[in-house]
Amino acid sequence: MARITFVALDGSAKSYDAAEGVSLMRCAVDNDVPGIVAECGGACACATCQVLIAPDWLDRLPVAGPNEASMIDEDSGERGMVRRLSCQIEVTPELDGLVVHVPSSQY
Amino acid sequence: MSIAFATPVIPDHVPENLIRPFPFVFGTITEADPFNEWVPEVHKGPDIFWTPHAYPGGTPAWIVRRTQDLRDLYFDTENFSSKDFSPYSKMIGDTWTNLPVEIDPPKHAMYRAFVNPIFTPKAMAALEEKIRSYAVEYIEAFRAKGECEYMKDFAFEFPIKVFLELMGLPLSLTPQFLEWETGLLHEPDMGKMAAAARSVVDYLRGEIEDRRKNPTGDIISYAVQAQIDGGRKLDDDELVGFCFNLFIGGLDTVSTNMGGQFAHLATHPEDQARLRANPEMIPTAIDEMMRAYAAVTTFRTCTREVEFKGVRMMPGDKVAVCTTLGGRDPEEYDRANDVIIDRKPKHVSFGYGPHLCVGMHLARREMRIAMEEFLARIPAFTLKPGHTLRRHLGMIQPVELPLVWQA
Numbered sequence: 401m402a403r404i405t406f407v408a409l410d411g412s413a414k415s416y417d418a419a420e421g422v423s424l425m426r427c428a429v430d431n432d433v434p435g436i437v438a439e440c441g442g443a444c445a446c447a448t449c450q451v452l453i454a455p456d457w458l459d460r461l462p463v464a465g466p467n468e469a470s471m472i473d474e475d476s477g478e479r480g481m482v483r484r485l486s487c488q489i490e491v492t493p494e495l496d497g498l499v500v501h502v503p504s505s506q507y
Numbered sequence: 508m509s510i511a512f513a514t515p516v517i518p519d520h521v522p523e524n525l526i527r528p529f530p531f532v533f534g535t536i537t538e539a540d541p542f543n544e545w546v547p548e549v550h551k552g553p554d555i556f557w558t559p560h561a562y563p564g565g566t567p568a569w570i571v572r573r574t575q576d577l578r579d580l581y582f583d584t585e586n587f588s589s590k591d592f593s594p595y596s597k598m599i600g601d602t603w604t605n606l607p608v609e610i611d612p613p614k615h616a617m618y619r620a621f622v623n624p625i626f627t628p629k630a631m632a633a634l635e636e637k638i639r640s641y642a643v644e645y646i647e648a649f650r651a652k653g654e655c656e657y658m659k660d661f662a663f664e665f666p667i668k669v670f671l672e673l674m675g676l677p678l679s680l681t682p683q684f685l686e687w688e689t690g691l692l693h694e695p696d697m698g699k700m701a702a703a704a705r706s707v708v709d710y711l712r713g714e715i716e717d718r719r720k721n722p723t724g725d726i727i728s729y730a731v732q733a734q735i736d737g738g739r740k741l742d743d744d745e746l747v748g749f750c751f752n753l754f755i756g757g758l759d760t761v762s763t764n765m766g767g768q769f770a771h772l773a774t775h776p777e778d779q780a781r782l783r784a785n786p787e788m789i790p791t792a793i794d795e796m797m798r799a800y801a802a803v804t805t806f807r808t809c810t811r812e813v814e815f816k817g818v819r820m821m822p823g824d825k826v827a828v829c830t831t832l833g834g835r836d837p838e839e840y841d842r843a844n845d846v847i848i849d850r851k852p853k854h855v856s857f858g859y860g861p862h863l864c865v866g867m868h869l870a871r872r873e874m875r876i877a878m879e880e881f882l883a884r885i886p887a888f889t890l891k892p893g894h895t896l897r898r899h900l901g902m903i904q905p906v907e908l909p910l911v912w913q914a
């Protein structure tokens with residue numbers, strides 16, 4: 401279990417307990433976090449589950465694979481954070497306390 | 508429509524009570540309204556059933572009608588393979604595979620990583636003005652006449668132009684591409700279909716060879732230069748399979764959905780007026796119409812004996828992934844047969860899972876621009892009085908769509 405906080409575009413934040421092994425995308429979608437579309441259902445094919453994460457968390461996240469990287473523009477970070485596909489990040493105990501921001505657009 | 512099929516041999520593992528008729532037969536034309544007359548009937552039947560003539564060529568397939576079951580099917584790539592679901596390569600004695608659509612995971616991801624950068628939202632946004640200028644050109648050509656045949660005068664050629672632009676091919680090829688496309692996708696005669704496939708492949712091979720020598724900034728040049736699999740280049744079969752996949756995936760699909768959307772607007776003046784007055788609602792409305800008039804059916808082949816949602820399937824069985832049914836499952840959508848243009852549905856009309864349409868950002872952009880420009884330039888329109896809409900089955904597409912307005 402890890403506590404994950406999602407910050408909406410208007411700055412409002414909500415936290416959820418996510419089970420180990422589920423993806424951040426699943427946690428967001430199951431809790432109806434606005435702005436996480438996830439059109440392909442978690443297959444790394446739609447790039448509509450993008451989130452922003454602060455750089456100091458990066459070493460606790462899996463490295464983006466080639467397929468994920470091929471869909472994210474290098475200069476697409478926002479507010480000093482990097483973009484990742486939330487379906488490609490599984491919840492681990494290490495991610496307890498992670499803060500995830502919804503990006504300004506998925507498209 | 509009279510097409511004579513061989514009497515089906517019913518395999519032992521197919522229970523009697525799951526054998527059902529299914530009127531959506533590839534290559535035929537109907538005057539019925541398949542969306543509103545046939546789909547609701549299918550949804551009264553079993554979740555999964557077997558039917559003798561659903562696969563192209565009139566051979567059997569399982570039909571999965573529930574949206575959630577289709578989502579699960581899209582993800583179950585171990586039991587249900589996408590390999591060889593289209594007949595073209597085999598039909599002409601070739602060895603290429605449509606790529607990425609007929610490649611299964613895990614290899615599929617390697618190809619998707621190569622294709623994805625071409626079709627990102629950002630890359631497609633750069634085409635906005637080009638796409639808009641093509642749309643305007645078609646619409647202005649018939650605006651003053653007070654009528655058009657929407658398919659022939661706009662919907663068929665418009666996505667071909669965009670595609671030729673992306674591929675770095677001359678726009679003068681538009682009529683030739685349309686002829687090939689019709690031969691591949693709406694031709695009941697297998698001989699003619701094979702001839703079209705042969706022509707397309709020969710043509711693509713020539714262009715691939717040319718870009719090897721004279722690379723430019725187009726998609727074919729990108730493909731011949733790309734490195735996959737830790738540094739190797741795509742071989743000839745991979746390049747042909749990739750280009751062919753774009754050809755069958757990116758042209759007729761867009762034309763068809765445009766046709767479905769404008770058939771709806773022509774017969775639902777209230778929705779038409781609402782979108783003309785509120786063009787910012789167009790993207791949402793398009794997704795709702797994509798749900799309600801989903802046109803694409805692809806197939807999977809069962810790889811091993813499996814029990815899927817309580818139904819036993821055997822290796823080699825074909826399974827239809829019919830997005831037309833998935834868009835109107837009454838257990839997934841309230842008032843599934845009503846088009847509610849601000850519904851914002853989650854649909855499977857672009858597929859789901861790893862093979863989700865890689866061209867969806869381009870497709871949405873083309874459809875949006877077509878509707879924006881048409882509604883801005885053409886006043887209230889209707890279907891030409893007395894016209895009975897006929898549709899191709901397979902890819903469910905209006906044969907003609909004559910529209911009239913006060914010029």
Ligand code: HEM
Pocket residue numbers: 589606607608609619752753756757758760761764803805806828830855856857858859861862863864865866867869870871
């Ligand atoms: C409204 C228009 C379109 C619709 C409804 C549509 C629908 C689909 C569907 C349902 C699939 C999944 C097939 C399967 O899993 O068996 C798919 C895949 C694909 N589409 Fe589209 N498509 C459209 C437009 C386009 C365009 C414009 C392009 C490119 C120019 C394109 C290229 C592809 C490709 C390459 C795939 C294979 C993706 C993969 O296997 O990973 N499509 N499309």
Ligand code: FES
Pocket residue numbers: 425438439440441442443444445446447448449485486487488
């Ligand atoms: S849900 Fe589609 S890429 Fe993450």
